[in-house]
Amino acid sequence: MVEATGLVAVLERLEAGREAALGRLMEFLRIPSISTDPAHRGDVRRAAEWLCGELAGLGFEARVHDTPGHPMVVARSAGGGTRPLLFYGHYDVQPVDPLDLWNRPPFDPAIEEGATGPVIRARGAADDKGQLMTFVEAFRAWKEVHGALPPDLILLFEGEEESGSPSLQPFLRAHADELRASLAMICDTSLYSDGRPAITTQLRGLVGEEVVVRGADRDLHSGSFGGLAANPIMVLAQALGALKDRNGRITLPGFYDGVEDLSDTLRQDWQALGFDAAEFLGRVGLKAPIGEQGRAPLDMVWNQPTAEINGIAGGYAGDGFKTVLPAEARAKVSFRLTGRQDPAAIRAAFRDHVRRFVPADCKVEFHEHGGSMASVMDVSDPAFAMARRALGEEWGREAAYIGAGGSIPVAGDFKLILGMDSMLIGFGRDDDRIHSPNEKYDVESFVKGARSWARILAALR
Amino acid sequence: MVEATGLVAVLERLEAGREAALGRLMEFLRIPSISTDPAHRGDVRRAAEWLCGELAGLGFEARVHDTPGHPMVVARSAGGGTRPLLFYGHYDVQPVDPLDLWNRPPFDPAIEEGATGPVIRARGAADDKGQLMTFVEAFRAWKEVHGALPPDLILLFEGEEESGSPSLQPFLRAHADELRASLAMICDTSLYSDGRPAITTQLRGLVGEEVVVRGADRDLHSGSFGGLAANPIMVLAQALGALKDRNGRITLPGFYDGVEDLSDTLRQDWQALGFDAAEFLGRVGLKAPIGEQGRAPLDMVWNQPTAEINGIAGGYAGDGFKTVLPAEARAKVSFRLTGRQDPAAIRAAFRDHVRRFVPADCKVEFHEHGGSMASVMDVSDPAFAMARRALGEEWGREAAYIGAGGSIPVAGDFKLILGMDSMLIGFGRDDDRIHSPNEKYDVESFVKGARSWARILAALR
Numbered sequence: 001m002v003e004a005t006g007l008v009a010v011l012e013r014l015e016a017g018r019e020a021a022l023g024r025l026m027e028f029l030r031i032p033s034i035s036t037d038p039a040h041r042g043d044v045r046r047a048a049e050w051l052c053g054e055l056a057g058l059g060f061e062a063r064v065h066d067t068p069g070h071p072m073v074v075a076r077s078a079g080g081g082t083r084p085l086l087f088y089g090h091y092d093v094q095p096v097d098p099l100d101l102w103n104r105p106p107f108d109p110a111i112e113e114g115a116t117g118p119v120i121r122a123r124g125a126a127d128d129k130g131q132l133m134t135f136v137e138a139f140r141a142w143k144e145v146h147g148a149l150p151p152d153l154i155l156l157f158e159g160e161e162e163s164g165s166p167s168l169q170p171f172l173r174a175h176a177d178e179l180r181a182s183l184a185m186i187c188d189t190s191l192y193s194d195g196r197p198a199i200t201t202q203l204r205g206l207v208g209e210e211v212v213v214r215g216a217d218r219d220l221h222s223g224s225f226g227g228l229a230a231n232p233i234m235v236l237a238q239a240l241g242a243l244k245d246r247n248g249r250i251t252l253p254g255f256y257d258g259v260e261d262l263s264d265t266l267r268q269d270w271q272a273l274g275f276d277a278a279e280f281l282g283r284v285g286l287k288a289p290i291g292e293q294g295r296a297p298l299d300m301v302w303n304q305p306t307a308e309i310n311g312i313a314g315g316y317a318g319d320g321f322k323t324v325l326p327a328e329a330r331a332k333v334s335f336r337l338t339g340r341q342d343p344a345a346i347r348a349a350f351r352d353h354v355r356r357f358v359p360a361d362c363k364v365e366f367h368e369h370g371g372s373m374a375s376v377m378d379v380s381d382p383a384f385a386m387a388r389r390a391l392g393e394e395w396g397r398e399a400a401y402i403g404a405g406g407s408i409p410v411a412g413d414f415k416l417i418l419g420m421d422s423m424l425i426g427f428g429r430d431d432d433r434i435h436s437p438n439e440k441y442d443v444e445s446f447v448k449g450a451r452s453w454a455r456i457l458a459a460l461r
Numbered sequence: 462m463v464e465a466t467g468l469v470a471v472l473e474r475l476e477a478g479r480e481a482a483l484g485r486l487m488e489f490l491r492i493p494s495i496s497t498d499p500a501h502r503g504d505v506r507r508a509a510e511w512l513c514g515e516l517a518g519l520g521f522e523a524r525v526h527d528t529p530g531h532p533m534v535v536a537r538s539a540g541g542g543t544r545p546l547l548f549y550g551h552y553d554v555q556p557v558d559p560l561d562l563w564n565r566p567p568f569d570p571a572i573e574e575g576a577t578g579p580v581i582r583a584r585g586a587a588d589d590k591g592q593l594m595t596f597v598e599a600f601r602a603w604k605e606v607h608g609a610l611p612p613d614l615i616l617l618f619e620g621e622e623e624s625g626s627p628s629l630q631p632f633l634r635a636h637a638d639e640l641r642a643s644l645a646m647i648c649d650t651s652l653y654s655d656g657r658p659a660i661t662t663q664l665r666g667l668v669g670e671e672v673v674v675r676g677a678d679r680d681l682h683s684g685s686f687g688g689l690a691a692n693p694i695m696v697l698a699q700a701l702g703a704l705k706d707r708n709g710r711i712t713l714p715g716f717y718d719g720v721e722d723l724s725d726t727l728r729q730d731w732q733a734l735g736f737d738a739a740e741f742l743g744r745v746g747l748k749a750p751i752g753e754q755g756r757a758p759l760d761m762v763w764n765q766p767t768a769e770i771n772g773i774a775g776g777y778a779g780d781g782f783k784t785v786l787p788a789e790a791r792a793k794v795s796f797r798l799t800g801r802q803d804p805a806a807i808r809a810a811f812r813d814h815v816r817r818f819v820p821a822d823c824k825v826e827f828h829e830h831g832g833s834m835a836s837v838m839d840v841s842d843p844a845f846a847m848a849r850r851a852l853g854e855e856w857g858r859e860a861a862y863i864g865a866g867g868s869i870p871v872a873g874d875f876k877l878i879l880g881m882d883s884m885l886i887g888f889g890r891d892d893d894r895i896h897s898p899n900e901k902y903d904v905e906s907f908v909k910g911a912r913s914w915a916r917i918l919a920a921l922r
Contacts, residue, residue: 204684208782217746222663222769222866226797227761228742228750233704233770233792241702245697247607281689285678286822289689300688308683310785311776316793321669321830323795323867324771331694332777334784361747369782406684406784419921 006145007458013141014450021137022111022120024054025446027108028091029122030130030232035070035092036163036217044159045072051132051157058140059149066177067167070159077139081152081461086181086420088410089188090161091134093124094435096194101437112441115431116309117400120441127434130441131187131426132157134235134449141454150461156308158410161188162447172417180418183383185456187449189404189426192273197391197399199384200424201266202302204414205337206407207346207368211236211354215362219315220325230361232329233314239357240331243350248290249333250307252349262303266394270298271403276457278418302403308338332369336405343371372412377421383460387423394448423453467606468919474602482598483572483581485905489552489590490570491585496531496553497624497747505531505620508552512593512618520610521603528628528635531620535636535781538600538633542613542922547642549871549882550593550649551622552583555894555896557614562898571747572904576892580901588895591902592648592887593618595910602915611922615642621873622649626870630708632880644844645875648910650865650887653734657809658852658860658913660845662727662804663763664837667832667868669806672697672815678822680776691822693790694775704768704811709751711796712770713810718802721837723764730862732876763864767797793830797866833873838882844921848884851916855909886913900902 003310014021033047034040054074055062062075070092071183096106106112109122111185120130135155156179172179192198200449213232219230224440245251262270275296277289314329316322333348351366358364377384379401391399404424411422426432427445475482483781493510495501503653509525509532514525516536523536531553544647545750557567566572572759575688596616604610617640633640653659676692681690723731738750750759775790777783812827819825838845840862852860865885872883888906889895 220745222795223772225770226761226767226866227752227765228758229747230751231769233773237698237770238702241699284681286690288821290691290820291688297689304688306687308692308786309688309698310683310783312694312773313777313778315772317772317774319792322771327771330778332782359751360749405687
C-alpha cells in the first residue's frame with residue numbers, strides 16, 4: 001500500500017488535470033463506435049486504436065487484438081505487485097435511433113447544465129466510455145505522481161458489449177494465461193441511489209429457452225376439428241402455467257437446488273438501503289411486490305430465482321375473432337438464477353416438464369437462448385472491504401454491497417473461464433438515459449469516479 | 462300430400478328444363494354480389510333485384526326490403542297449406558382474392574369437366590347461389606305442373622351472410638309475424654360424403670371472448686423487476702391452462718350443465734356413418750382424436766362442448782430473445798356448446814375463473830365476441846322422417862342425420878327469434894372450394910338438389 005501522501009498527490013493531480021481529462025473523453029466520444037451497425041465497423045476499430053494509443057502513451061504494453069467481430073484492446077503494466085488485477089470496460093456504444101429525439105448530435109459531445117449539475121451529453125458518455133475513462137485517468141495521475149504505473153494491472157476493453165459479446169468467451173479462452181488475475185474490476189454499473197456508492201457483489205444468472213409446440217400441418221377450423229384435434233396454444237398454456245403453483249413457487253423438480261438464503265450481513269446491509277418497493281413499483285404503475293409473503297423486496301429481486309414468460313404467440317390475435325385451432329404456438333421463457341443453481345439442470349428440467357404436457361399428436365421443439373450461473377462474489381476477500389472503505393472516503397457515505405437482478409455476462413465469463421470474481425463498481429445514475437436518446441454522464445460521476453479508482457488503487461497496490 | 466303422379470310430372474319437368482335452369486343460374490352467378498366489399502354494394506342490390514324478379518315471375522308476392530346493410534328478399538306463396546314453411550338461402554358471395562389463383566374469371570361462370578362429372582365453376586356456385594336456386598327451380602317446376610305454387614311458402618334470402626349477417630336478427634324481430642313458420646329449410650350445407658344425402662339436426666353453439674391482462678404501464682426488464690412485478694403472460698397462461706384438467710375435462714363450475722348424451726338412435730346413426738377419424742385427421746397431419754377415452758370421434762366433434770384458445774399474444778415473440786416483462790397479454794378464447802348449455806352462464810363462469818388468477822397489480826378486461834346456444838332440432842317432428850325418405854329416394858342411399866361441430870348462426874336466430882327449428886339440407890361437396898379460388902358446384906348437386914326439394918315439397922305439401 002502506498003503512503004497516504006502519495007494518494008493525496010494523485011487526487012490533487014486529478015483535480016489539476018480535470019479539464020484535460022474531460023477533453024480526452026470528448027475526443028473518445030466523437031468516435032461513433034456503434035458495434036451493432038456494420039456501417040460503423042471502421043469507427044469501432046478507430047475507437048479501439050484511439051484507446052490503445054492512450055494506454056501506450058501512459059506506458060502500458062498495449063495491443064489491439066483482432067477477433068471475428070470487433071477488436072479487443074489488451075494492455076498491461078509491469079509486474080511486481082502483490083496480486084494481478086484485471087480492469088474491464090467496453091468502448092462500443094448503442095445505436096442512436098431515433099435520432100430526432102436527441103437535443104444535440106449524439107457524437108458531438110458537450111458539457112451541459114443538468115438538473116443537479118454539469119453533465120457530459122453524448123452517446124456512450126455513461127455507457128461505457130465515460131466510466132472506462134475513470135480507470136484511465138486514475139492510472140494517468142498515478143503515473144504522473146509516482147513516475148510509474150501501478151504494477152500488475154491487466155486491462156481488457158471490449159468492442160462488442162452492446163451486441164452480445166460474441167467474441168468474448170473465445171477470446172478469454174484463447175488468452176486465459178495472459179488475462180488471468182486474482183480479481184476483476186468492472187466499471188459498467190451505477191451508484192445505488194443518487195450519491196451513494198455501491199459494489200455489486202451478486203448477479204442473477206439466466207436460462208433462456210424458446211419453445212415451439214406444433215400440431216396439425218395447417219390452421220384448423222375450431223368447429224370442424226374442436227374436440228378432435230390438439231390445440232398447441234392450450235398445450236403451451238398448460239405447460240407454462242404449471243411452472244408456478246398458486247403461491248408463486250416454481251414447480252420444476254430440483255429447481256431450488258443451490259438457492260441460498262441471504263447471509264445475515266447482506267440481509268442487514270440490504271435492509272439498511274431503505275429500498276422503497278412501493279415507490280419503485282409506483283414509477284411503472286404497480287403497487288405491491290408479488291414475491292413470497294414476508295420476504296424483503298430486494299431479496300425477491302436480487303436473491304430469489306424467477307420463471308418468466310417473456311413472449312408468447314399463436315393463432316389469431318388481431319382485431320375481431322377467428323375460430324382457428326392454430327398449427328403452432330411459441331413462447332420465450334427465461335429463468336433468473338441465484339446461488340449455485342445449475343443452468344443446464346434447469347434447462348433439462350424445463351424441457352422435461354413441457355414434454356409431459358405434449359400429447360401424441362403434437363411435437364415440441366426447444367431453442368436455447370443463453371445460460372449462465374448466478375455470480376456470487378466472495379466478499380470475504382479483503383479487497384472488498386478495502387474498496388468499500390475507499391469509496392466511502394471519496395463519496396462521504398458508506399458504500400453499499402448490493403445485488404443485481406439482471407445478468408452482467410462478463411462477470412460470469414470471468415468466473416467460468418478465468419476462475420476469478422469481479423468487483424462491480426460504477427458511477428452511473430438512474431437518469432443517465434443509457435440506450436436512449438440524450439444519454440449523459442454527470443461530470444461529478446466522471447471526476448469522483450476517477451478519484452474513487454485512485455483511492456482503490458492506493459488501497460490495493 | 463300430392464299424388465305420386467304429380468311428383469313424377471314435376472321431376473320430368475325439372476329434367477326437361479335442365480338447360481334453361483343452368484342458364485338462369487349462370488345469369489345469377491354473373492352478378493358479383495360480394496357483400497364485404499363496399500365497391501360491390503350496387504351489385505349486391507342487383508342480385509337481390511334479379512332474384513326478386515325471378516320469384517315474382519313465378520307468382521310469389523316478392524319484395525326487396527332495405528336494411529341498414531344489404532337488402533333482404535322476402536317472398537310468399539298463397540295460403541292454404543297445412544303448415545307454413547320458411548326457405549332460407551343467401552345471395553351474397555365471398556370475395557375472390559387472390560384473383561390470380563383462379564383458372565377463369567370468377568364471375569364468368571362456365572360448365573367444366575370435373576374429376577367426377579361436369580361442374581359449374583364460379584364464385585358463389587356452391588355458396589350459396591347454386592344451392593339457393595335448387596329451391597327456386599323446384600318451385601318453378603311445381604308451378605308449371607300444378608298451375609300454382611305450393612301453398613304457404615315463405616322465402617327469405619339474405620345478402621349479408623358472408624359478412625356476419627349484421628341485419629338478420631333485427632330484421633327477424635321486425636318482421637317476426639310475416640316470417641314465422643313451423644319449420645325452416647336451410648340450403649347451405651353439404652352432402653355427408655360423396656353422394657350420401659344428409660340432414661343436419663344439431664349444431665354446436667359458440668361463446669367467444671377476448672381477454673386482456675394488463676400489468677405495469679410499460680414493458681419492464683425482467684432482471685430489474687423479475688420477482689417483484691406481476692407478469693401478464695404468466696397470469697393468462699395460468700388462467701387459461703386451468704380451463705382444462707389433465708383429462709381434458711373443462712373445469713368451469715357448471716360448464717357441463719345442459720350437455721346431453723347422444724340418444725341411442727343418433728348414436729347408432731352416427732356409428733353407421735363409418736367416420737374414419739384417422740383418415741380425417743391424417744389429412745391435416747394428425748393421428749389420434751384427443752377427446753375422452755371411449756367416446757366416438759363424431760360424438761367428440763358434434764355432441765361435446767370444447768374450450769379452445771384461438772389466439773394469444775404478449776411480450777416479445779420475434780427472432781432472438783428479449784428478457785421483457787410485458788405490460789399486457791391477450792388471448793381469444795371460445796367455447797363450442799352443445800345441448801342446452803347457456804352461453805351467458807358460461808361467459809360469466811369464464812370471467813369469474815380468469816379473475817381468480819389476476820393478482821392485485823393486474824387488471825383484466827373482457828370483450829364479448831358473440832354467443833349462441835347449440836341448435837338441437839326436434840327430429841320427432843314427422844317432417845324430418847318425410848324429408849329423410851324423400852332424400853333417400855332421390856339419391857338411392859339413406860339420408861343421414863348428422864351433426865355439425867360449427868355454428869350456422871341463422872338456425873340459432875330462427876330458433877331464438879321465431880321459435881322454429883331448421884332442417885339443414887344441402888348438396889355441396891368437400892371439394893367445392895367455397896371461400897377459395899376456383900369454387901365449383903357439381904351439376905349433379907344442382908340437378909338432384911332441385912329434384913330433392915321437389916320430393917320434399919311433395920311429401921310435406
